[in-house]
Every structure is written in C-alpha cells, then in structure tokens.
Amino acid sequence: MSAAPNRRPFDVGRAAYLTLNALLLAFLLLPIAIVLVFALNPTPYISFPPVGVSLRWFEKFFGSAEFMNALWLSLWVASVVLVLSIVIGAACALALARGNLPGRAVMTAFFMSPLMVPAILTGLALFQAYLLSGIGRPVWGLIAAHTLVAVPYVIRTTLAVLHNFDRRIEEAAAVLGASPTRVFFEVTLPLIRPGVFAGGVFAFIVSFDQFPVSLFLVVPKGETLPVVLFNYMKFDLDGAIAAASMVSILLALSVVLVLERLIGLKAYVKL
Amino acid sequence: MTSAAIKLDQVTKTFDGRVMAVDAVTLDIAAGEFFSLLGPSGCGKTTSLRMIAGFEHPDSGRVHVGGRDITDLPVHRRDMGMVFQSYALFPHRTVAENVAFGLRMREVPKPEIERRVAAALAQVALTGFETRKPGQLSGGQQQRVALARALVVEPPVLLCDEPLGALDRKLRQQMQFELKELQKRLGVTLVFVTHDQEEALAMSDRIAVMNGGKVEQVGTPTEIYERPRTRFVADFIGEINILDGGGPLRALRPEKIRLVAPDGARLAGMVETANYLGGSTLLRVRPTTGSSMLVRETHAGERASRMPGDAVGLTWNDSDAVALES
Numbered sequence: 001m002s003a004a005p006n007r008r009p010f011d012v013g014r015a016a017y018l019t020l021n022a023l024l025l026a027f028l029l030l031p032i033a034i035v036l037v038f039a040l041n042p043t044p045y046i047s048f049p050p051v052g053v054s055l056r057w058f059e060k061f062f063g064s065a066e067f068m069n070a071l072w073l074s075l076w077v078a079s080v081v082l083v084l085s086i087v088i089g090a091a092c093a094l095a096l097a098r099g100n101l102p103g104r105a106v107m108t109a110f111f112m113s114p115l116m117v118p119a120i121l122t123g124l125a126l127f128q129a130y131l132l133s134g135i136g137r138p139v140w141g142l143i144a145a146h147t148l149v150a151v152p153y154v155i156r157t158t159l160a161v162l163h164n165f166d167r168r169i170e171e172a173a174a175v176l177g178a179s180p181t182r183v184f185f186e187v188t189l190p191l192i193r194p195g196v197f198a199g200g201v202f203a204f205i206v207s208f209d210q211f212p213v214s215l216f217l218v219v220p221k222g223e224t225l226p227v228v229l230f231n232y233m234k235f236d237l238d239g240a241i242a243a244a245s246m247v248s249i250l251l252a253l254s255v256v257l258v259l260e261r262l263i264g265l266k267a268y269v270k271l
Numbered sequence: 272m273t274s275a276a277i278k279l280d281q282v283t284k285t286f287d288g289r290v291m292a293v294d295a296v297t298l299d300i301a302a303g304e305f306f307s308l309l310g311p312s313g314c315g316k317t318t319s320l321r322m323i324a325g326f327e328h329p330d331s332g333r334v335h336v337g338g339r340d341i342t343d344l345p346v347h348r349r350d351m352g353m354v355f356q357s358y359a360l361f362p363h364r365t366v367a368e369n370v371a372f373g374l375r376m377r378e379v380p381k382p383e384i385e386r387r388v389a390a391a392l393a394q395v396a397l398t399g400f401e402t403r404k405p406g407q408l409s410g411g412q413q414q415r416v417a418l419a420r421a422l423v424v425e426p427p428v429l430l431c432d433e434p435l436g437a438l439d440r441k442l443r444q445q446m447q448f449e450l451k452e453l454q455k456r457l458g459v460t461l462v463f464v465t466h467d468q469e470e471a472l473a474m475s476d477r478i479a480v481m482n483g484g485k486v487e488q489v490g491t492p493t494e495i496y497e498r499p500r501t502r503f504v505a506d507f508i509g510e511i512n513i514l515d516g517g518g519p520l521r522a523l524r525p526e527k528i529r530l531v532a533p534d535g536a537r538l539a540g541m542v543e544t545a546n547y548l549g550g551s552t553l554l555r556v557r558p559t560t561g562s563s564m565l566v567r568e569t570h571a572g573e574r575a576s577r578m579p580g581d582a583v584g585l586t587w588n589d590s591d592a593v594a595l596e597s
Contacts, residue, residue: 168357169359169360171355172360174347176347177376177424178347179347
C-alpha cells in the first residue's frame with residue numbers, strides 16, 4: 001500500500017515572492033511591449049488603443065538616410081568602444097587587484113568615478129576641454145568619451161572575477177614550468193575572459209545608448225542614433241521613434257545573446 | 272625517477288617586516304624521503320614549503336636542492352611537482368590537458384606527451400577520464416588528477432600542501448595509502464605539509480614538528496611519539512599526561528599507565544569519565560591529590576573493566592615518563 005503524497009501546504013511567503021517577481025517583470029517588460037505596439041500601429045501619431053498592424057514605421061526608419069547613417073555611426077562607435085574598454089578595463093582591473101599598489105582603494109574609486117558623476121556633466125566637461133585645447137569634435141573624441149564612461153563597467157566585472165580567483169591555479173602552472181608570461185596567457189587570461197566580456201557587453205550598450213555625453217560631442221551630419229532620435233522627437237512624434245527603439249533593443253539583445261552563447265556569461269557575472 | 276635531497280639552511284622569513292613566519296629553520300631532507308612538516312596553523316610549515324617551491328623568497332638563509340643553491344631561482348625553473356589542498360586544477364582544461372601542461376611547457380614532442388599522459392592517468396586509476404573537465408570530477412578524483420599532473424614531469428621533488436585536507440575521512444585514509452605507496456615506488460623526495468598528526472605519523476619517514484616559526488623536533492614517527500623532546504611536541508601529538516614532580520616535567524602517554532588496585536599504587540583515585548573508543552577506552556581519573564590523568568585501557572573484550580565512580584590505582588614504569596626540555 002502506498003501512502004498518499006503529502007500536499008504542500010499553502011505558503012504565504014512563497015505566494016508573495018512569486019507575486020513580487022511577476023510585478024517586477026511586468027514593470028521591466030511592459031514599456032517594451034508598449035513601444036512594440038506603437039511601432040506596429042499605423043496611425044501617424046502615437047495613440048492608444050492601436051488601430052492595426054503595419055511595418056510602415058520600420059520602412060520609414062530603414063529608408064531614411066539620416067537614421068541609417070546615425071545607426072551605422074552608433075554601431076561603429078560602440079564596437080570600437082567595446083574593444084578599447086575591454087583592453088583598458090581588464091588591464092586596470094588586473095593592476096588594481098594584483099598590483100600591490102599604494103592607495104589601491106582610492107585608485108579604484110577614481111577609476112569608477114565616471115559612474116558616479118552625472119553623464120551630462122562628463123559630456124559638458126569634455127566639450128569644454130576639447131574646445132579649449134583646440135581638439136574640436138572629431139569622432140575619436142566621441143569614442144574616447146564613450147570609452148571613459150564604459151571602462152568602469154569592465155573594471156567592475158573583471159574585478160568580480162579576480163576577487164574569486166584561486167591564485168593557486170597560477171602557482172600550479174608556474175611550478176609546472178610556465179614563465180610569468182605563459183601563466184598569464186595560459187591561465188589568467190582564459191579564466192578572467194568571461195568577466196571581461198560581460199563588462200564588454202555593458203560597454204557596448206553604454207556607448208550604443210549614450211545620449212548625455214554624445215549630445216555635447218557630436219557634429220551636424222555626424223550624430224549618433226540617440227541624438228538623431230532626440231532631434232527627430234522635438235518635431236515629430238510618430239511611430240518611427242518606436243520602430244527605432246525596437247531596432248535598438250533587438251541589437252542590444254542580440255549582442256548579449258551572442259556573447260552568452262559564445263562564453264556563457266551567466267555562470268560568471270557576479271556584480 | 273631521480274630524487275634530490277633538500278636542505279634549508281638558517282632560513283628566515285618575515286611578513287610585513289614584523290610577523291616572524293619562519294625563524295632560522297634548518298632542515299636536512301634526504302633524497303627519496305617522505306618528510307612531513309607538522310604543526311598548527313601559523314607555525315610556518317606552509318611558508319617553509321612555499322620557500323622550497325620558490326613562491327616566497329627567504330629574508331635570509333639558503334635553500335639547496337640536489338646540492339645546488341636554488342634560493343634565487345624563479346619558480347618555473349625549479350623543476351618540482353606540487354599538489355595543493357584546493358587541487359588548483361585548470362578549470363578550463365580537460366583532465367588530459369591538465370596532466371599534459373608541464374610536458375607542454377617542457378616542449379616534449381606530442382606523441383610522447385600523449386603516451387606519458389596516458390601512463391600517468393593509469394598510475395592514478397583515472398584512465399577513461401581524459402576528456403572530462405575538473406568540475407565534473409569528485410574531490411578524490413580531482414586530487415588524483417593533481418597528483419598525475421605533478422608526477423608526469425618526473426620531478427625529483429614533490430611538494431604537498433595539505434593535499435588530503437579537503438577529503439572526507441574514509442577517502443583520506445585510502446589516499447594516504449595510495450600516496451605513500453606511489454612515493455615509495457617512484458622514489459621521489461616528498462615534502463608533506465599537514466596539521467593532522469595521525470596523518471603525519473602514518474605516512475612519514477621523518478617528521479619535523481614546527482611551532483611559532485621554529486622546528487621543535489625532527490625525528491621518525493616513533494621518536495616523535497615515544498620520545499617527545501618538548502612539552503609542545505608532547506601536547507600536539509596524541510593524548511599526554513604531563514607530570515610535575517619537581518625537576519623537569521615528564522610526559523607520560525595514557526597507554527603506558529596500568530590500572531591496578533588502589534592500595535600500594537603510585538596514584539589512587541576515582542574514574543571520572545570513560546570514553547568508549549571502540550578498540551580502547553580513554554578514562555579520566557581524578558587522583559586524591561594532583562590534576563586528573565588520562566589512561567587508555569585497551570580491551571579485547573566488549574567493554575572497559577572500570578566504570579565512572581570506580582576507585583582505581585595507577586602505576587607505570589619510570590622509563591615511560593619522558594623528561595621534557597623546559
């Protein structure tokens with residue numbers, strides 16, 4: 001004779017936990033759903049409820065030279081920022097975690113400070129600095145500015161990995177005959193790579209979405225997508241904005257998914 | 272496999288300029304010897320090992336291996352094997368790649384690497400695990416991989432930093448047998464750091480008991496156990512009674528004491544507690560004068576002959592009470 005399975009008693013705490021999770025997810029995802037609705041709604045102004053489904057706003061977005069130039073510029077800038085941030089950020093994190101540097105806490109705070117300062121101030125300060133030093137507003141100046149605000153993300157994710165790093169693994173490699181350079185390339189780098197790439201994802205998105213810093217540093221005809229969208233919105237508020245937002249979201253999402261697929265971010269990112 | 276003698280000559284190491292981790296330690300370890308550094312945490316045993324490996328540079332004193340002064344040689348040129356408590360396997364590489372690492376660093380030709388990796392894995396009974404990642408192995412298997420990885424390069428010296436500390440008791444005992452057997456078969460000089468006195472007694476040819484950065488005593492397991500030189504060594508290894516009868520303190524092992532009738536015994540008292548340990552019973556006896564004594568009664572029968580509350584007499588041979596240096 002088998003005993004009747006035990007029924008799980010109703011658990012108030014668990015119910016509250018599930019409800020809270022559902023509410024948080026709704027709060028995060030509903031705005032995106034609304035943007036999608038607007039992007040597909042054919043009316044020439046943003047309205048609710050939608051009256052139908054059409055791709056005319058996506059056609060307008062992809063058919064506009066202004067939007068396309070801005071999109072390519074943003075993608076190009078974000079890609080360069082991604083590469084620069086992971087190189088600089090990983091090197092900084094290694095120096096901070098391993099360097100035995102005097103005033104390490106102060107230096108860490110200094111490198112993280114672009115996260116603390118409002119981006120609009122960073123943008124304004126760089127704008128003035130560029131003008132005063134006669135640099136003007138070249139693309140590399142924009143890239144440098146984005147890199148400045150993106151590097152702390154890479155430093156943080158890399159430091160998180162280094163914090164949990166068992167240094168005996170490097171010692172084991174050294175005893176087995178690996179010189180310090182070989183230890184770095186055979187052991188250290190492969191093991192911190194997930195943290196570096198996780199920071200790289202943030203760096204890419206921070207640059208691709210960057211508005212306040214870019215606002216001061218772009219030149220006419222050389223504007224990034226967020227700036228173009230902002231200018232467009234000042235005069236028109238139609239579904240093209242929503243379509244552009246959807247494209248941005250999908251691009252950002254695909255970067256995350258590709259990196260997740262390649263290196264399995266989930267297991268490593270501890271912020 | 273060749274093996275090498277190790278000599279530490281007046282080696283001293285301080286940390287942050289203040290903490291004396293290792294204080295003028297001199298050790299002579301013979302080629303092919305299983306030598307343990309035994310002591311509580313902070314006694315300097317691990318720092319001593321790390322100076323042999325080259326991870327720490329002594330403030331003063333020299334380290335010799337195979338008759339050669341290696342004090343200033345970097346770690347990767349010392350040609351040693353090392354096994355860590357945390358195993359320290361490369362988590363991003365397979366078992367075979369882990370074991371092959373040292374051979375690859377030595378630029379051994381590929382076919383020979385494959386042959387030697389297979390032989391090393393066979394030696395630790397892990398054939399068939401080549402393509403697994405360390406994360407897919409149990410603790411005991413990981414430690415075997417670490418052992419194979421260290422031994423495949425045929426180092427003259429194998430350093431072990433509490434290698435069995437993370438294993439459960441049963442597995443640890445099994446690995447003790449395997450490691451000792453392997454060491455004898457290969458003839459490698461093995462320096463073994465442990466805080467577990469039973470482990471040190473069971474495995475070592477000789478033991479150095481360390482305390483506060485200094486070596487208290489070096490000797491065979493029997494010498495260390497039967498003839499402790501200092502109170503620290505006597506206390507640290509097994510159970511002990513310290514007798515203070517004027518003159519030097521004397522150390523008396525609980526199993527050297529015989530239970531007799533109270534009349535005419537050296538000490539008369541009452542059994543306070545009796546801890547049944549399976550093959551023996553450890554009694555605590557409170558004498559009419561003085562501090563309580565531990566007595567081990569080995570019994571072939573089912574239980575100890577004395578119960579708490581029983582009046583007993585204690586006696587022992589003078590030669591079993593070892594005089595300690597003050």
